[in-house]
Amino acid sequence: MSLHVFAASPGFSAEVAAEPGGGHLNACFACGACSGACPVSMAVPAYDPRKIIHMIRLGMEERLLSSDLIWYCSGCRSCVPVCPQNVGFADIMAVLRKLALKKGYVTEAQLVEKGKAAQVQRDLCVSCLTCVRVCPWGIPKIDQGGVAHIDPTECRACGICAGECPAQAIRLNRAEDERLLAACGAN
Secondary structure (H helix, E strand, O other): OOOOOOOOOOOHHHHHHHOOOOOOHHHOOOOOHHHHHOHHHHHOOOOOHHHHHHHHHOOOHHHHHOOHHHHOOOOOOOHHHHOOOOOOHHHHHHHHHHHHHHOOOOOHHHHHHOOOOOEEOOOOOOOOOHHHHHOOOOOOEEOOOOOEEOOOOOOOOOOHHHHHOOOOOEEOOOOHHHHHHHHOOOO
């Protein structure tokens, strides 16, 4: 048996808690309600919200922010109503994603490549507004050039816009978590 050594970032927990959405981090007492309600953790055993909270508290910044685990959260918010401490794990995941981008652990191009964000192929877009109408989160916008744009930092990679685009101008690569779900028969 070998020990895995990691560099701890002592201020990481405080940094996450200071961000909008991370304020209730320290209220977590690791009851596991979020893990029990999370559909992703049911299908992907490596994804455990309680473990992720613990990693934040241990200062495992590099390991977390460079991991694909923080991109597995679908943002369904199933964890939010079951938390007795109102921690808002989905909001903490959004904080981790923003920090990963801000600190250069991942780029917007890598998000598109990994299937974690949709991308508009500008030369194919006909500005029909279908993506704007069908996105439940209001993420696609029409830019100054009259073409649809999807902010990869906000996109939830649900695939609705890509599936509904009549010009097939929106690309969404298949994500690793989709492959994991398919492998366990959950597809």
